[in-house]
Amino acid sequence: MNTQVSERAGFRSGLIAFLNSSLVAAVLILLVIAFSLAAPAFMSTNNVQTLLASVAVIAVLSVGQTFVIITAGIDLSQGAVVGLTGVMGAGAMGLAPGSGGIVLGIVVALITGTAVGLLNGVLTAYTRVPAFIVTLGTLSIMGGAALLVTGGEPIYMLPAAVNSFGTNSVGVFPNIILVSIVLAVMGHVLLGRTRFGRSVYAIGSNPRAAALSGLPVRRNIVTVFTLSGFLSAVGGLLLTSYVNSALPTAGQNYELDSIAAVVIGGGSLFGGQGTVWSSMLGVLLIGVLNNGTDLVGVSSYSQTIILGCVVIGAVFVDSFRKRVAV
């Protein structure tokens, strides 16, 4: 009896501690409850599928963006890479029939994205050009390359399997969000439990101290950007399969959503702060807000205003928060 009471008290204080340490989670839960009350259809299988599918691409991008932002960098080229790898992948799928073509397309897209990430990383780590400028440059270059490759036209002729992957679900989970979840879990483990992850935090917090502690700072920065490029390519493929076509401009502004998600989750643009898990909460928050406001009939004009307020509010509130240090 006594132990039960203390257990319950322990659970309650544990819950309070969790909500305190993760305000985003608290707000997310409240929003879910509120939207379910305002629109009963919010929690329906169909709607949850819609919601999850709509955030799958941003989720994958946010995993990469989390790593980059923790090193005090930023990857503005993500959206352009999504567009470029989408059309490169879709184009390559047409070169061979059947599943061979699909595999070829995936490989081409992933190589393209990884190469762009590598370029971002090398330029950021080995020149004095800041990441913001490097990726702003590649954003423009890759955006142009995508239009050049396709002549501005979308690619519609995709193997049927691609779209059926993009539109089908396992239970309440669309296939594409499952890919995101797997990658997010891997990213979370990589960041939180490996030497590489620890280096990412150290470099973002103080690159000089990291170097004096014996870390290969530049090499790790290259790896982080390469990872972001690779994940952007995955995002490009997921988007292609979801929208059943590859548009050269399909990824436009996606980088802004992924940055917003990381920042809402508590990542600091000054580096050294953030986790994949909390970035995913940021992604979900954006998704729930968009979907929920849609559902209760808030106009798309107001939605962007609400999202902007949430981003600023999150960072404002966060500046008072006592963090658990890594």
Next chain:
Amino acid sequence: MIGVRDLSVRFGPINALDSVGIDIRPGTIHALAGENGSGKSTLLKVLGGAQAPSAGTVVLDGQPVSFPDPARAAAAGVGLIFQELSLFPHLSGYSNIFIGHEPSRLGFLQFKQLNRQADKLVEEMGLPRPDLRLPVSELSVAEQQVVEILKCLCRQPKIILFDEPTASLTQREIKPVLSIMKRLRDQGYTVVFVSHYLEEVFEVADRITVLRDGKVTLDDDMAHIYREKILSAMLGRALDEFYPSRRAGPLAEPCLELENAHADGIEPLSLKVRKGEILGVAGAVGSGSRAFGEMLGGLRPMRGGAMRLEGRAAAFRNPARALQAGVAYVPEDRRVDALLLDLSIATNMSLPLVAAPKSRLVGAGGFLRLGQERMLVDEAVQHSNVKPSNPRLPARALSGGNQQKVVLGRWFLHDRPCLVLNNPTKGVDVGSKAEIYRQIADLADSGHTIILISNYNPELIGTADRIIAFREGRLVATFEKGEATEDALLATTMGGDGSASGAQEMP
């Protein structure tokens, strides 16, 4: 005359100052001393209007006054010079001096008049003359200090308050600042200053007030004061042993050997450092003492000659290589170069060990052994006496002294045979200083080679087995244990008579 009566300042439940009463006599230099957090800076800020008291009053010429802000204090003749200089780096010295007080005619700035006024002040005070036309960011810290003093003087104060005026200066730059303070006193100003360094207190102060935990523990004329009296008033206990005694001396085997090694900023030098030896490295800023440390630590590439570490040839391209071979470099500015301020004490401490190849904290696939890390860090935090001792706290939350313990603690976790320490006690309070000296001695006792670079000669004399001195990039003298005196070291490092008593000229 300025003073305070029953003054208290509370930050929440903490009493930064607790019923403090002091009098500062006009025309004297009054020192405020105490450990970090003792309340000495808070007291100075109350006097200067930068901190409102919770209770009690400030008394100026017998009248209770209240200064809601520094501007009001300045109007009453009290000028406050902050520890962090508050100059605008892109503006010229002249502009900085008169900012907010520009004499103007019809709203136009009278630059010529303004500059003449400043020049007159410099001359009257007999101050060293920085080029006031340059942006102050191009001046040295000491010159910026002069600008800061001029800025204060042009507001015609009677009382000048200095918050740690020498904290960011090198030894060579301290002297002029101290003499400015004396000159100000001789011109009839009242000077109050906060200091960490007993030497300068003895040199310039007429009277001292020591604070501890917000209370006055000593308030007397310097004529009645001796060193131990101040230290015990600061620490609240007798100071039996400030510099540690060694349990073991240096061993016979050499750890580090240099033959005609040289790099940018250091001329060729040859040297053997034994295991278990603390080698003190003296020299003013720019003398090559720091460059020497950076060469050993892999931050400054060797341009020629040979280096051997434990008998193996070594030349380090970068700090990672130096670490791998066995040399760890602990930089001077721990906040800028050593700490991950937002990350936890634990991450800070284990970082070099985590980064090391074949680390015992890293398993297959690069996965960290988090349990083992926690255990090792707990142990290291206890051993280094870091307070507060919660390893999950961010390093930012620690005092300067405890931050330095964390930085040094890294090398208990990641054991390297040779440690290069660059001014490890700079900006550290007295209590932590003693603990850091103890740690250094312990490391040497356990067979580590310590290269202790310091601009503070007394600590070299107190801790080192041998002291080498640099001047203008050259190793100019070596002092064996017991040979060095403060005078001799100063003379050697400053130039002039380098072969003072006990000094041994290098061939």
Next chain:
Amino acid sequence: MSGDKNDKSKSKIGSQAFCRAGVGLGIVAAAALSGAAAQAGPQKTIEFIPSSNATPYFLREYAGVKAEAKKFGYKTAFQAPSVSVHVGKQIGMVYTAITRKVDGIILVPYSPTALLPPVKKAMAAGIPVVATDSTLTPMDAVTFTAVPNKKAAGAVANYAAKMVDGKGEYAIIDYNLSTTSGRARRDGFKEAMAKYPGMKFAGLRISHSIPQTALNEATAMLESNPKINVIFGANDRSALGVAEAVKRLHLKNKVVVVGFDADLGEINYIKSGYIKASVLQSPVTMGKTAVDVLHDIFTGKTKTPAKYLPLPFHVVTSKNYNDPKSIDAIQQYIADYKG
């Protein structure tokens, strides 16, 4: 001292969590008020989902939708991505409309294939969908109402070719090549031009419906190729930029600009002669037609509506813009236009 700070920040955390939650709930509560009404009663709701929420053409089409819906007593709703390239968002909006159980959807699909799965799902859920302006692939998936874009673009191509006596080079500034309308206008224009052996194709650029982009692209083309004497701006935003370019380069008398659609800026350019002609669709009629189709389905008047309902188009030129017929056509774009 540090203990004190901790205490403060702790109490702050509590109150901030509360504040933040408060803001969130406020949003939802406000939203719920407007949303609750939409679901009440047997009144039917028609949702209009164009590909962008800031295109004047679609806002006029929505005016038609609203006017016609009001006649029949239906409610209307409007959702669209803020950036038209966010086709993923448009897909999500159709799915959300299904979840909200609206009674009919009027769609301007940004991509003919991307919107196919959600549209199929809507129809399976018994929600009729009408595509307007652009359609889906395959074409017979839904009822589609639009001007015959190809034919309309061809009409204006003929007008331009005749003005330059069938000799010269022509360029196209298209708004995108993702929508079926964007591609049909390009194809229609080129096919018509192919009948004039003296006319050579000089190239196509994309404006993404941004006048500034159209201006830049047109300027670059005109400067690099002085032989160009015809430029087609394939929608209002594109034509606007092209006219601006011609004006800045002082090529009013050398280059024939023809456009598609109209807004006040474009009309002014037609009046001042910088745009020689523009094909006008009928956005209001388009919206009304779509609602009529849905009304017929709701009332059971028809089970299988026609797959394609062509709408009339009208070529307004710098010569005929004051004809009553032209004024009527312009009023489809600018409600209070008087000529």
